[in-house]
Amino acid sequence: MTTIVTDTGFQPEDWAHGFFTADELPANTPPALAIDLPSDAQPETLTDHLEQIDMIRVDFPSFADGRGFTIARRLRLMGFQGRLRAKGHVIADQYTMARRAGFDEVEIAEDLAARQPEEQWQFRANWRDHDYQSRLRA
Secondary structure (H helix, E strand, O other), rough: OEEEOOEEEEEEEEOOOOOEHHHOOOOOOOOEEEEEEOOOOHHHHHHHHHHHEEEEEEEOOOOOOOOOHHHHHHHHHHHHHEEEEEEEEEEHHHHHHHHHOOOOEEEEEEEHHOOHHHHHHHHHOOOOOOOOHHHHOO
């Protein structure tokens, strides 16, 4: 089981359509299309398909592996407007960075949700209010 973390707290999984890898993109776009990207993926491989993709889930194999943040930022700069989900070893301290990079939500395992309860994630949910770059520009 997994827990979905959003700015409003812990949520149950609500995506029931399954995930494809970038290599498995179907020839005919299904009604709901979600792609799993590993942390070493090149987001540009999806350029021609971004408008058909509803969700992209980026893997974080370790909390020390920040490549997923770069992938998220690149996808948003490429124009992806669908749901963007971080999956795996993202910790509560990284939630602000995940949101700023472009992720809408984070998918974590139940054991991580037990070790880092909802309050720890919610503490970082006001990521726009504590943006030091905005304060420096003001």
